[in-house]
Amino acid sequence: MAARPMKLGLNIVANGAHAAGWRLPEAKADAALDFELWTMLATRAETACLHFMFWADGAAIRHNAPSQEALAYLARIDVWEPLTVIGALAALTKRLGFIASVSTTFNEPYHVARKLASLDHISKGRVGWNVVTSWSEQEARNFGRAALMPHAQRYARAEEFVDVVTALWDSFEDDAFIRDKASGRYFDADKLHPPGHAGRHFAVEGPLNIARPVQGYPIIAQAGSSGPGQALGTRIADIIYTAQKDKAAAAAFYRAIKAQAASIGRDPARVLVMPGILPIIGATRRQAADRFEALQELVPPALGLPLLKASFGDLAGLDLDGPLPPPLPESNALKSEHAALVRLAAAEGMTIRKLYQILAGASGHYIVHGTASDVADRMQDWFEGEACDGFNLMPAWLPGAAFDLFDQLVPELQRRGLAQTAYAGDGTLRGSLGLPRPPHRRHRSSAPGEDRNA
Amino acid sequence: MAARPMKLGLNIVANGAHAAGWRLPEAKADAALDFELWTMLATRAETACLHFMFWADGAAIRHNAPSQEALAYLARIDVWEPLTVIGALAALTKRLGFIASVSTTFNEPYHVARKLASLDHISKGRVGWNVVTSWSEQEARNFGRAALMPHAQRYARAEEFVDVVTALWDSFEDDAFIRDKASGRYFDADKLHPPGHAGRHFAVEGPLNIARPVQGYPIIAQAGSSGPGQALGTRIADIIYTAQKDKAAAAAFYRAIKAQAASIGRDPARVLVMPGILPIIGATRRQAADRFEALQELVPPALGLPLLKASFGDLAGLDLDGPLPPPLPESNALKSEHAALVRLAAAEGMTIRKLYQILAGASGHYIVHGTASDVADRMQDWFEGEACDGFNLMPAWLPGAAFDLFDQLVPELQRRGLAQTAYAGDGTLRGSLGLPRPPHRRHRSSAPGEDRNA
Structure with missing residues (x-):
């Protein structure tokens, strides 16, 4: 098979994707709150032609089991809210995309639709939304609930939430704003379509108070791997984020997602599967193994x-x-x-x-240690073996592990034709990912099997 | 009285603060969605040493009475969400402050505390929150409610909301983060104080998942002029925003606010009253009057x-x-x-x-037309007559009316010693406004009469 570029994201987790990354002597332990460092990461990611930066998120100090004592070891408790940092980084870049996790369990569709539309305009079409339903009891208790809603209820709410958000993005048709100074008409009222949504979880009259996003809809990502999670993702997402530890399981997941997308009439090529990967790179295998053990x-x-x-x-x-x-x-x-x-x-x-x-250490993600060439081999093996469409690269600590990606891994992938050396498309994230802009719902053909996101 | 500089903000309302501003031949009718223009306004506001930019906000296309037909004349329906634009503009500036209106009626304290804390870190201490309770039925219907909550209920909720937000900002003491690589302890657990709030409107366990804001608390502004609005503002705000059409009424309002602040033990000098003003400037009085009439x-x-x-x-x-x-x-x-x-x-x-x-035209704000010197005279008269501590300058259309402020009005005020020619303080908005950084609640003295914001 001739080499073709994979899709690549940069997934920054607080002070490093490895739980103890901040403790390495060379790590900047307060990286997560250093805006100059974030600026450098975004600028270098753009120079490396990565498709996007990606943020997990939770509205709490989240933990599954740790004792109260263990809390004090958690470096992931002091982080920025991703939508605010996206605004800042979008202003300093031109082509890099930005995808933020935002929960459907503790938010309102109007706020989420509006903030993402706003960021999509500010960035000229470079943002995305990773739809998450939240998993921690701590988040529930920050929003007036004694306990987290059951899984099925969270996913039912998520399904409706996403539908309301896309309807809000379609409040105005693309050419609704005429701004006619002579008549004083700012928009064509025939091209205004408030959702008027009244559903099980939400009642949202609309319209959204902003023009349709530059991308039509910002990119939608989704990361649920349960049954309802996969059903939601294959229905609504452009990108499926996943944590996979071995190639066989990743390939099975990949086949399942693509088959499920096809079964509901979507083009499987337009549902990109991108697992996280945590590369520990050394000049030699020995050095990489030592770093990993450390x-x-x-x-x-x-x-x-x-x-x-x-x-x-x-x-x-x-x-x-x-x-x-x-x-x-x-x-x-x-x-x-x-x-x-x-x-x-x-x-x-x-x-x-x-x-x-x-x-x-790596919260269920694929840790690979070795030389840049070793890591590229493993990524190539997954990519060409149809276990993924690309990866979310997770630096284990900051900034060194990110520099290893920019200085060694990405150039190695580029030499092999497996990473792009220039941005494709029209300047938007959607364009750079090779995904078409969704037409307004009033102008979508009703041909059977048509992809709702296309 | 020797001249001293007033506090000055730039209040950008969509495509211009005058309802018909966008229709002027020289106006950019889509200014509100032009990020290059926003960048220029922020950069020029910083060069002019204005203290901050300020945004009103509503999560709906809001209108008091207009017919369905009238909607199409509203240029204020296509605007960005202010917290996202603040992130972007903060990245492009060094000293200018940014104050966004965020409603307490249709939000959750955890989200608001977190986004503002995040922006305060990103901007190195240059953000503020204008606490609003929302006035439109349209907003209620975007958030699952058939009608807007009664005024008293909105204000009761706002009081509790602000208290939860400041408690969340105090989740960690200023020196809680030790990041000790040797022991692996990221923070000192004795300096973590989750609010554990259980009140009438909110139950928020906390803690906030971010270090204390750079300013301790971001600047708090408030704009309610009703009884409960003034009570809330004088209790919690650093800045009182107000719409006042004549000097006598403005002076009476100013006296009332300062007296009310003093009566609850706050230093009245630390509650800044800043009305909006909509200047229409011409090279001659005739030209300014013609512009106003047009x-x-x-x-x-x-x-x-x-x-x-x-x-x-x-x-x-x-x-x-x-x-x-x-x-x-x-x-x-x-x-x-x-x-x-x-x-x-x-x-x-x-x-x-x-x-x-x-x-x-001006939604109840003070419109002044004349030469830059005429407008400066009126502002000086209000300021020296103790009707205000400064103004929120509202360009009637964009970008021309903003350029008139930067090129003519501010230089005229600077010549008179009424506008600063360099930023004061430690680089934060709080410092530039001459307001002290609030200590963490555990380190606040309990001396009677102490200002909670100081």
Whole structure:
């Protein structure tokens, strides 16, 4: 197969995508609140012709299990709200895209539609929305709820939320604003279509008080891997974000997403699957392996041990470098996590410490260590083996691991024809990703099988 | 009295603060969606050493009375969401402040606290929040409500909302983040203080997932002029925004605010009263008067007549250049507006057209036309007569009326020592306004009469 460029994003997680990244001697521990550093990352990402920067997000200090003590080890508690930082970085760049996670569980469609439309105008069509439903109890308690809504309810709300947002973006047709000074008419009232939505979760009369976004709809990404998550993603998303740890599982996920998209009449080529990847790059394999081990060793037991509790019980007092006790019986609440954990624990030479380091370090993402060429090999293998359409690159610490991407990995991919060396398209993120601009709903053909996003 | 500089803001209202501003031949009718123009306005405002840019806001196409037909004359329906544009403009400036209106009626305190904290970090301490409670039925219907909450309920919610937001900003003490690589402790858990708020309108556990804002608290502005509005403003605000049409009323308002602040133990000098002013500047008085008349004549009857309906009935069919019919009996809902309208209507030579032009043109703000020197005289008279601490300058159309401010009015004020020629303070908006940084609530002295904002 002739080489073709993959889609590449830069996914910055607080002070580094590895939980202990900030503790490396060379790391800037307060990177997440250093705007000059963010500016440099965006500028270098644009020079490297990456398609976009991407942000996970939560409206809380989120944790699955850590004790109160463990909180103090969390470097991900001091971060910016992504829509505000996107405004700032958009002003300093010309072609790079920006995709922010925004929850449908603790927001209102009007605010989300409006902020994204506004950013899409400010950036001249370079923003995207990663639709998330929130997973933490901590977020619920910041918004007047005693507990997180059940999974099914969150996804039902998300489905309706996205439909209201796209209807709000279609409040005005593209050519609605005539601004006719002679007659005084600012817009053509026939081209105004307030959604007038009255649904199960939302009642939104509209219209949105802003012209249709530059991209028609900003790019929509989605990251749910559950059944309802995949159903939502394949229906509404341009990009599917996923955490996949091995190629076979990634390829199966890829096939499932593409098949599901085709089954509802969408063009599978227009649903881009982009897993996260956490590359640890060294000048030699030895150096990369040492860096990886150094990072893993920096994960404190207080952060790691609570993650094993639901599956192995309280391990305090046991030798951390000794074997794991037998797993507890499966609990319903954590079914898939439990099974994966028990499988991992059965690996040769696995100790308590190693297991919690694996769990706490990269939050389920694909960690690869080696030379830039080694990492490029693995990415090429996934890409050409139809396990993905590209990757979200996650620097393990800042800024060094990001520099390794810009200085070594991306040039290596470019040499192989696997990364673009110039931006394609019309200047918008949609154009750069090769995705067409969605026409206004009044001008969409009703041909069967037509892609609603095209 | 020796001249001292007044506080000056630039209040940009969509495509111009005058309803018909966009219709002038020299106006850029789509100014509100032109980011290069916004960049130029911010850059020039900074060169002119203005303290801040200021945005009104509503999450709807808001109107008090206009007919469906009149909607098409509204140029204020196609605007950006201010928090997103602040992010962008903050990245392009160094000293200028940015104050956005954000409603407490249709938002959640956690989101508002977080976005403002984030922007305060990105801008290095240059943002502010204008607390508004929303006045339009249209906004209510965009957020699942059949009607706007009653005034008293909106203000009760606003009081609690602001208290939750400041508590969230105090989630971490200023020196909570130790980022100790050796021990792995990212912050000192003793310096974490989640609000744990459980009140009448909100339950917010916290903490906020971001370090304390650079300014401690971003600047808080407030614009309510009702009893509850003044009570809220004098309790929580650094800046009181107000629309005042004549000096005597402005001076009475100023005295009332300062007295009310003093009565609750705040330093009245730390509650800045800044009315909006809409200057129409010409090279000569004649030219300025002609410009003003041209603007007024461009207000279409469809936009203006509905504003008279509640007080004078349906005026369709009457001669617009003839006298007004007798006013209808006072209605409870519109008491103060009705009385003001009837007073205005009694002025000599007042016609139907003139009255609706006055009402629709400047939305109750002080319009002054004349040479730059004339306008500076009026501003100096208000300022030295203790009717204000400064002004929010509102360009009637864009960009010309803004250029008149930068090229003529501000230099004239600077020559008189009434406008600063360099920024004061530590680089923050709070510093530039001469207002102290509020200490964390755990370190605030409990001396009686202490200003909570100081």
